[in-house]
Amino acid sequence: MSVSAPKPKRVNRLGLTMIDYRGEPSTLCSGCGHDAISSQIMKSFYEMGVNPHRVAKMSGIGCSSKTPAYFLSNSHAFNGVHGRMPSLATGAVLANRKLVCIGVSGDGDTVSIGLGQFCHLLRRNVPMIYIIENNGVYGLTKGQFSATADPGSKLKTGVVNDLPPIDCCTLAIEMGCSYVARSYAGDPKQLVPLLQGALSHSGTSMLDVLSPCVTFNNHQGSTKSYRWAKEHEELLHQIDFVPHFEPIETVVYEEGELREVEMHDGSRIRLRKVDRDYNPTDRDAALRMLNETRDSGEFLTGLIYVNPVAENFLDLLNLPDTALAALPQEKLRPGREALEEAMQGLM
Amino acid sequence: MSVQTRPQEDLSPKKPDGEIVNDFSIEVATVNGSGSQSSNNVLMRAIFQMGIPISGKNLFPSNIAGLPTWFTIRASKDGYMARKKEIDILIAMNPETAREDVENLEPGRVVIYNEKLNLSKIRDDLVYYPIPFSNLAGEVVQDARLKKLIANIVYVGSAAELLGIEMAEVELAIAKWFKGKQKAIDLNIQAAHLGAQYIRDNLTKRDPFRVQRMDKTKGKMIIDGNSACALGSMFAGVSVMTWYPITPASSLGEALADYMGRYRIDPETGKATFAIVQAEDELAALGMAIGAGWAGARAMTATSGPGISLMAEFVGLAYFTEVPVVIFNVQRIGPSTGLPTRTSQGDIFSLHYLSHGDTKHVVLFPASVTECFELSIHAFDLAERLQQPVFVASDLDLGMNNWMTDPFDYPEKPLDRGKVLSAEDLERLGEFARYKDVDGDGIPYRTLPGTDHPLAAYFTRGSGHDEQAEYSERPEDYEKLMDRLAKKCETAKKLVPQSVIQYTDGAEIGVIAYGSTDVAMRECQEQLRNEYGIAINYLRIRALPLAEDVKEFVSRCKCAYVVEQNRDGQIGDLIKLEVENDQGKIRKVLHYKGIPIDARFITDQVVACEKGEMESSCR
Structure with missing residues (x-):
């Protein structure tokens, strides 16, 4: 038997392997949608060549909020209090704009207890990725409805939800979010380019990802189950992502078949038509589409709305390129003459 | 020890036979939103410019326009800055409160009032100066709204004439307030002169109060505690400030935004070296500050009681995860909404133990505007050194009122960024x-x-x-x-900043106070010594957790009066926990009316207690 040279390790543009993007073993239920999402986060961060040391993983409370432990162990993380991750993330990004900030939240953490902070995060267009692992149910407290549960959906215990759901995507667009996508934990082909697009975006990217709870909300009659998602998913388009550091290939498509969105960092999102011609930069059309598909009971996925040039919060505040946290004392403490002058006005 | 009887002549107000120079209080009773702020400031500044120590306090409603508001100016040759219990000169501009305001005066005091109010009928033991303010204002402006505003500066002119405040100083104070708005300056000066002229032409001075030029304000400045905290925070190098509007803390955030805009824009890049964010609520305000502190910025928020309640959960997070953050609490009266525009020291327990589980937080108590500046800087160093939330607890009296002070010293100590590994x-x-x-x-x-x-x-x-x-x-x-x-x-x-302790020869009793109560304590010590021959040892607490020095102080005193502006004597209870065997020595002097504590109140309580007259307060 001949000895062959070891297979060269696959590395990304930083020379890092997939292992460098791993987390600790998940403690979630086997088959949980959240773990599938964690895998796609690792994959997209690896492929984009994001330095793990620059990443800040933020979360609140709940099953979803535990997941930052299960990816990117070489990144700092802050698992805070229930529903308040947006404010912690905002503060972290204000202090250090060089951080790549990713927040993972759930439907309860986001639109039940955290509705206020979520809305204001979007209004401010804070540069970060905000993932909602949406399963319509509180898993960690053993299966109560959240505010995204559909009316008529039934818990295993037989309890029926009779309140209308909050649609995270409609809400996000209304709140001024500049990157709004919906996807499904069982569709990595779509989720990875959406995450990569989010990594290229300069404002808040909100990804509402249906992530079935295998223990409490995956049964017959649930509208957040694997089966329901598969049966009702309506792809808005096929998505490809061309990162800014790769050469742009020319692709030939028929007229009206392809839309291309150029992102802040020069990356491109390519959207191929499936059933309908859809322009994700048209805010009104996005809202119409969300309303229509909600009424027809379709589970619409894809890049629903994007505004790649929206001014983010840090630029609005006229922050420097250097992180505020890295400013030396000379920049932080004004000189003697400043104190003299300030006091002169009070004499 | 024996307690002297207070000399009888001091119990009644000074009769108008002798002159009372540079030692009086003026209360201006107006309606909020009527534009009296500028006039009151001019009056206060004019006295200050004549070299006489002053302090100015605004007693205002939680309202924008139409409700009663009182501004008190105390002139004190001895430099006492606390509220004076008695009002010597009332300027009655508010018809709604005029009767009550007059009824509350001590005999022999002065009422300057709008002629139309007809106040002289109420009592015959006061000195009345009726003045037709609106008619006089009408000589300057015709517009009804302007006339109302101008009437305020007319009373400044009249009061200046009666008290002997030089008109040149009034003019200077007007020019300073209206900074370059020449038309407003001219109108106001004209109106002030009319007010003075009216007195000269029509009335004779019949009261003892007057000012005489001194040199006790040279080089001093006037600043409120919130501005001083803001200034301190800027020189502490704060770079992320997040807040939610709340009385009486809002002006801290606003002052900081003003200072930072002036002194913290990088001249090289034109970029801000700071972020100031008005959050959606106090939870988010603290959340952002904690996020920023975690990521390495010097971060702060400023709030008051209800905001502190909302921040409880996040404070526990920062304590448990060990994240530095500075939280200013400009205390107001609680519980609940309480009296949002009235002062208090009622948040001691809630600050020290905020959040569920076992917590114990560092709380600093500035007692003056100088300490607002200095302890703000100290707070940021402590927060980063200790990696935990640090509270700066001031109050509405200190935070929003005007205090005369020496200029602040430039901080020489470099920033202490704590244990951070690169x-x-x-x-x-x-x-x-x-x-x-x-x-x-x-x-x-x-x-x-x-x-x-x-x-x-x-x-x-x-x-x-x-x-x-x-x-x-x-x-x-x-x-x-x-x-x-x-x-x-x-x-x-x-x-943490250590207590300020003063032992007096021969003194057996101790008094413990903190925060804005200190200004009344200085005056109280004089009263106790001069009027009753009581010498005291005095300890001023500057921080929680309490250090050993408090324990030692109590052990050295026969008893210790703990003076606070809350109902239950919260620091007193914390001291009791520390002193173990000396618990019986702790006596509480508690003032919780919402108005700033005055020296006479403390003196009376201590004296009564020493005489054994007031068992109830000697708890």
Whole structure:
């Protein structure tokens, strides 16, 4: 038997392997949608060549909020209090704009207890990725409805939800979010380019990802189950992502078949038509589409709305390129003459 | 010890036979929203410019326009800055409160009032100066709204004439207030002169109060505590300030925004070296500050009682995850909405123990605008050194009122950024455990997000964790962590500003106070000594956790009066926990009316207690 040279390790543009993007073993239920999402986060961060040391993983409370432990162990993380991750993330990004900030939240953490902070995060267009692992149910407290549960959906215990759901995507667009996508934990082909697009975006990217709870909300009659998602998913388009550091290939498509969105960092999102011609930069059309598909009971996925040039919060505040946290004392403490002058006005 | 009887002649107000120079209080009773702020400020400044120590306090409603408001100016040749219990000169501009305001005066006092109010009929033991303010204002402007505003400056002119305030100083104060708005300056000066002229032409001075030029304000400035805290924070190098509007803390955030806009824009880049964010609520305000503190910025928020309640959960997070953040609490009266525009020291317990579980927080108590400046700077150093929330507890009286002070000293001590490991440090050390007590002081080392080293990352969590910051529910891990946090609290005792202690020869009794009560204490000491021959030892607490010095002080005194502006004597109770065997020595002097404490109140309580007349307050 001949000895062959070891297979060269696959590395990304930083020379890092997939292992460098791993987390600790998940403690979630086997088959949980959240773990599938964690895998796609690792994959997209690896492929984009994001330095793990620059990443800040933020979360609140709940099953979803535990997941930052299960990816990117070489990144700092802050698992805070229930529903308040947006404010912690905002503060972290204000202090250090060089951080790549990713927040993972759930439907309860986001639109039940955290509705206020979520809305204001979007209004401010804070540069970060905000993932909602949406399963319509509180898993960690053993299966109560959240505010995204559909009316008529039934818990295993037989309890029926009779309140209308909050649609995270409609809400996000209304709140001024500049990157709004919906996807499904069982569709990595779509989720990875959406995450990569989010990594290229300069404002808040909100990804509402249906992530079935295998223990409490995956049964017959649930509208957040694997089966329901598969049966009702309506792809808005096929998505490809061309990162800014790769050469742009020319692709030939028929007229009206392809839309291309150029992102802040020069990356491109390519959207191929499936059933309908859809322009994700048209805010009104996005809202119409969300309303229509909600009424027809379709589970619409894809890049629903994007505004790649929206001014983010840090630029609005006229922050420097250097992180505020890295400013030396000379920049932080004004000189003697400043104190003299300030006091002169009070004499 | 024996207590002298207070000389009888001092109990009644001075009769108008002798002159009372540079020692009186003026109360201007107006309606809020009527534009009296500028006039009151001009009056106060004009006295100040004549070299006479002053303080100015605004007693205002939680309302924008139409409700009664009182502004008091105290002129004190001795430099006493606390509220004076008695009003000597009432300027009655508000018809709604005029009767009550007049009825509350001591005999022999002065009422300057709008002629139309006909106040002289109410009592015959006061000195009345009726003045047709609106007619006089009408000589300057015709517009009804302007006339109302101008009427205010007319009373300044009249009061100046009656008290002997030089008109040149009034003019200067007007020019200063209206900064370059020449038309407003001219109108106001004209109106002030009319007010003075009317007195000269129509009335004869019949009261004893007057000013005489002194030289006690040279080089001094007038500032409110919130502005002083803002100034301190700027020189502490704060770079992230997040807040939600609340009385009486809003002006702290606004003053900071003003100062930072002037002095913290990088001249090289034109960029801001700070972020100031008005959050959606107090929860988010503190959340942002904690996020920023975690990521390595000097971060703060400013709030008052209801905001503190809302911040409880996040404060627990910062305590448990060991994130530095500075929280200013400009205290107002609670519980609940309480009296939002009235002062209090009622948040001592809630600050020290805020949040569920075992917590113990550092709280600083500035007692003057100078300490607002200095302790603000200290607070940021402490927060980063200790890696935990640090509260600066001022109050509405200190925060929003006008205080005369010497200029602040430029901070010479460099910023203390605490135990932060860089990539180079990590390379050198070869290991890092976020929550390990390496130095034996209970304070671990931290790394900042973005540190480019394989050892740098750790997982910050509000749930149980071990030294490596890994999730843990192990009993021994939790116990160890809590013990280390307790040890850190012991370290904090050595790092916080120590008490200011004054032992007096022959004094047997002690008095303990803190915060804005101190200004009344200085005057109270004089009263006790001069009027009753009582000498006291005095300890002023400047921080929680209480240090050993308090215990020693109580042990050295026969008894210790703890003076506070809350109902239950909250610091008194904390002291009782510390002193163990000396608990019986603690006596509480409590003032909780919402108006700033005055020296006479403390003096009377202490004297009554010493005489055994007031068992109830000697709890």
